[in-house]
Amino acid sequence: MNLFRRLSFDFSYLSKPPWDSGISPPELMEFIRNHAPGRALDLGCGTATNVITLAQAGWQVTGVDFSWRAVRKGYQKLRKTRIEAQLLVDDVTKLREIHGSYELILDIGCYHSLPVDIRPAYRTNIDRLLAPQGFHLLYAFLPSSPGSLPGITQDDLEALNQSRQMVNRRDSPDRQGRASTWLCYQKDTPGRW
Numbered sequence: 001m002n003l004f005r006r007l008s009f010d011f012s013y014l015s016k017p018p019w020d021s022g023i024s025p026p027e028l029m030e031f032i033r034n035h036a037p038g039r040a041l042d043l044g045c046g047t048a049t050n051v052i053t054l055a056q057a058g059w060q061v062t063g064v065d066f067s068w069r070a071v072r073k074g075y076q077k078l079r080k081t082r083i084e085a086q087l088l089v090d091d092v093t094k095l096r097e098i099h100g101s102y103e104l105i106l107d108i109g110c111y112h113s114l115p116v117d118i119r120p121a122y123r124t125n126i127d128r129l130l131a132p133q134g135f136h137l138l139y140a141f142l143p144s145s146p147g148s149l150p151g152i153t154q155d156d157l158e159a160l161n162q163s164r165q166m167v168n169r170r171d172s173p174d175r176q177g178r179a180s181t182w183l184c185y186q187k188d189t190p191g192r193w
């Protein structure tokens, strides 16, 4: 199942998939304006658009994606922009090479596509890697969206809330009208983003 998903994402990067706009969303820009830089981990980083945005704002960034084609395109963009950041081909439910703690873990559109049975492994990684008072900023489709993606479910919201505090939630349709949400969690201490 995961192999099929990986191959299918990898295939999509043969051309330009619809999400690969090259533009960071305003919600991330707002987060960057309101928080001092630190270490950031971008899960499902695609071709590194948001890795580059964060690095340009002074963050020390690692991006992870299981599509080697996306990571290769990401490295090409890093070279062109002369930005320093680390990109790794890995599965967000594994991350055995990723250590230390991160003030920001970003996920734009990865978690909501994971099969429900492997989501706990992702959440365990967030618990392990998020710094005290660090933020998990997550963009996901809601399950009411048409299409095959399971989206982020009520069970997910409850599980994510268990060891982190939700400090912000903004629901709004995306450009195609799909119901989606921006969620911001903080470890240990609630705050504002």
Ligand SMILES: C[S@@+](CC[C@H](N)C(=O)[O-])C[C@H]1O[C@@H](n2cnc3c(N)ncnc32)[C@H](O)[C@@H]1O
Pocket: 009, 010, 019, 020, 021, 043, 044, 045, 046, 047, 049, 050, 064, 065, 066, 067, 070, 090, 091, 092, 093, 107, 108, 109, 110, 113, 114
């Ligand atoms: C919708 S795209 C978003 C890419 C990027 N965040 C962006 O905003 O441009 C989702 C990304 O998650 C990656 N992905 C999905 N499942 C993954 C997994 N289990 N491990 C690592 N990456 C994964 C896909 O390869 C894809 O690049």
